[in-house]
Amino acid sequence: MTVATNPLLSASSLPYGMPDYRVILPEHYMPAFREGFAQQLAEIRALTVVRSMPTFENTIEALERSGELIDRVAHAFYTVSSADATPEIQAIDEELAPLMAAHQDAVLLDAQLYWRVSQVHEHLDERSDLTAEQRYLVQRHFREMTHAGAALDDAAKERLTELNQRLSTLSTTFEKNLLGDTNDLAVIFSDAAELDGLSAGELSATARAAADRGLEGQYLVSLPLFSGHPYLASLTVRESRRRIMAASLSRATRGDDHDNSAVLTEIVTLRAERSALLGYASHAAYITADETAGSPEAVERMLRELAIPAARNAESERAALQEIIDSTEPEPFALKAHDWAFYTEKVRRAQYDIDTAALRPYFEAERVLHDGVFFAATQLYGIRFTERTDIPAYHPSARVFEVHDADGSPVGLYVLDLYTRDTKRGGAWMNPIVSESALRGTLPVVANNLNVSQPGDGQPTLLTLDEVTTLFHEFGHALHGLFARVTYPHFSGTNVFRDFVEFPSQVNEMWILWDEVLQNYARHHETGEPLDPAVVERLRASETFDQGHATSEYLAAAWLDQAWHRLPAGAEAGDVAAFEAAALADIGLRNPVVPTRYSSTYFAHVFSGGYSAGYYSYIWSEVLDADTVEWFKTNGGLTRENGDRFRQRLLGVGGSKDPLEAYRDFRGRDAEIAPLLKRRGLDV
Structure with a gap:
């Protein structure tokens, strides 16, 4: 294909x-991908054959200028492959x-x-003229290439490449299996x-979901x-609750073409082999070595410290x-996992x-978006949405909003894709469609995806409190992507350490x-x-309610991830x-009435995500x-002064600064x- 026949080969208008x-x-x-691959490899060859000694300009900056086409194509494609994964x-x-x-x-x-x-890294101290961002860029490129295995011999690199290719294929298979089985296991009533x-809106959403699959007159509960x-x-009917929970827990385990058991064990095995090749005791050691945690032992200490009181509180809640069951049910029964949420609401x-x-x-969705999510951002940061x-x-279904600063200057585009569909992977996320970079002259375009059930025509979209929380959370990621102002694409948006990336999103909650x-x-x-303000006060008073359960199910998943990857x-x-x-x-978190938030076969975060x-x-x-x-509470809360400080010292630096240094700069x-x-x- 040529530029004239393939729109991906030229910049969008x-x-x-x-x-x-x-x-x-x-x-x-x-x-477009093949052309992007070829272009970047040619750009890399051009910079490596330069006869003069390596400098920041002819090596690091040249590397940052490379790959513009492949980045553009990849952002465009992976946005679609996660949010609208048709068979094609x-x-x-x-x-x-x-590939x-x-x-x-x-x-x-x-x-x-x-x-x-x-060479640039070795002589970094000789370049006093470099900016702090440029110096950190040299350090990160050297660290990341070393961490990836660039110092290995040719035979080890060949095996490493084989492992990486096989792992990429397995991760894609895991995601495909999970999406297929999640669709197959949707519960039909x-x-x-x-x-x-x-509610009437929820019931209409299940009727619409069934009708979309040609099941007129029935009701479909997607997972x-x-x-x-x-x-x-x-749900008042216990058998309905049981069916939904059973379907959820059985995903990708049923011995059919969608079973992920063999896929995930091969992933774990190959990740362990790769970590040994790279000189690490385990995949967990390899990953945490380049995160703020530093080691799996540091992670284990925190998880174990929290697990003890979480399990204790969960048992009290049980x-x-x-x-409640013993005192209110005509025929009492032992609490099961599918009963927890129902009786929690009673308590x-x-x-x-x-x-x-x-x-x-x-919590009508449009009002939550404009008068909640956008309003808070305007009050804090002065930005406007059109x-x-x-x-x-x-x-x-995806909507586009232009974001401007208080002075009218453009910030970027925000895309919201709220509703669930069979071609969208589960969960909620933010991803860049265009990354910001002064070097490339680009402003950010970021997308938020949720999986809210869409009601029937004419019915309002009424969110649960959990869905409101998810929207605010994901918008926190979006703000990080929108506000980062860096020179080099390597540092754009949320390109920070994985164990720091959730921090801004959680603050926005x-x-x-x-x-x-x-x-x-x-x-x-x-x-x-x-x-009613009285209801609000009771909501605040109940913020620690059911936290034994919530913390236990999360910690169980976090520990499963560590256990697999410490092999x-x-x-x-x-x-x-x-x-x-x-x-x-x-x-101490094996509790059948508090199942792990994600069991291994549908743990997409760790087996097909990042x-x-x-x-x-x-x-x-x-x-x-x-x-x-x-800090916000003791410094006046929702003010422009506070928002500007958080934006300038944390959100705005993207990945161009050590995240804990950025935190200390913000917090003191x-x-x-x-x-x-x-x-x-x-x-x-």
Whole structure:
């Protein structure tokens, strides 16, 4: 294909360089990737044959200028492969995975390039004229190439490349299997009575989902990425709850073509072999060596310290739920995992007089977005949002907003893709479509994806409190991507250490129940009445409620990730279910009524995403987050002065500075763990 026939081979004419998905067809991607690979390798060859000695300008900056086409094509494609993975896109993803891995290795393991980068790094102290960002860029390129294996001999590099290609293929297979089985296991009900307890909007969403699959007159409950389902808190029919939970827990385990057991054990085995090749005791040691944690032992210490009080609190919560069952059910039964959320709501109503289902009419999606999420950002940072219906996104459901600063200057584009569909992977995430870089003259385009059930036509989209939290959380990632202002693409947006990346997103959750924000968005979608302040106070009082369960299910998943990835090369994992049971027993979190948030076969974060040996990042980042929330509270809260400080010293630096240095610059000291323990009710 030529530039004239393939729109991916030239820069988009749309504002901010948004890819023109109206004219991009599936058959355009592979030729564009191949051309992008070839161009970057030619650019690398050109910089390595320079006869003069390596300098920042002719080596590091030249490296940063390379690969513009492949970056543009990859951003365009991976946005679609995660959010609208049609069979055609899935086939491309499978073909592409080993090719992309091979290309990345061709750059990172290039011996001549590594020599040049090493020379610049060795003589860094001689360049007093370099900026702080430039000096850190040299350090990071040297560290990352060394970490990737650039110093290995040729035979080791050859094996490393084989491992990386095979692992990329397996990760793609894991994701494809999970998406297929999640769709296959969606639970179908023939009678609305089986879904008693759902609101009219929720019931209409299940009817619409069934109709979309040609099941008119039936009701389809699709599965979220995590174990369980939000509907479990409302469904009065116990058998319906059991069916949903059973489907959720059985994903990719059933011995069919979608079973991920063999896939994940091969991933674990090959990651362990690769870590040994690179000189590390395990994949967890390899990953954490280049994160703020530094070692798997540091991660283990934190997880074990938190697991003891979390398990204790979960057991107290279980006992309280069993009491409710014993005292209210005509025929009492032993609490099961599928009962937890339902009876938790009963206890919540009894203790705090809060009915979370009754909150939904106050969380209409459009109002939450404009008068909550956008409003808080405007108050803090002065930015403004304008919907751009003239700029097409990758799917008709995705909406585009232009973001301007207080002085009218452009910040970038924000894309929101709210609703679930069969072609979208589970969970919620932020990803860049265009990365910001002064060197390339680009401003950011970032996307947020959620998986909210879409109600029937004419019905309002009413969010749960958890979905409101997810929207604020993912928008925190979006702000990080929008605000980072760096020279070099290597540092753009959220390109920071994995165990730091969740920090800004978790901080943004603080505004959900902030008076000024809540009063602005939490209004009844029919009457306009604000949420009763007494209810708000009870919500705040209940913030540590059920945290034993929530913390336990999260820590169980984080520990599973560590357990799999602390296996040394040559170790046999054995049966997946048996391995899980032993790992959870080891940390004291093997509790059948509190299943791990993600079981191994559907743990996409670590087997097909970027969180392998890094799922601990959420709780690790929450130490910084909770400490930051305390800072905001003691410094006036939702003010431009506070927002500007957070933006300039943390969000705005992207990855161009050591993240803990950036935190100290913002906070004035290292983070303390006490606010986290208090937040999660683990301080008693």
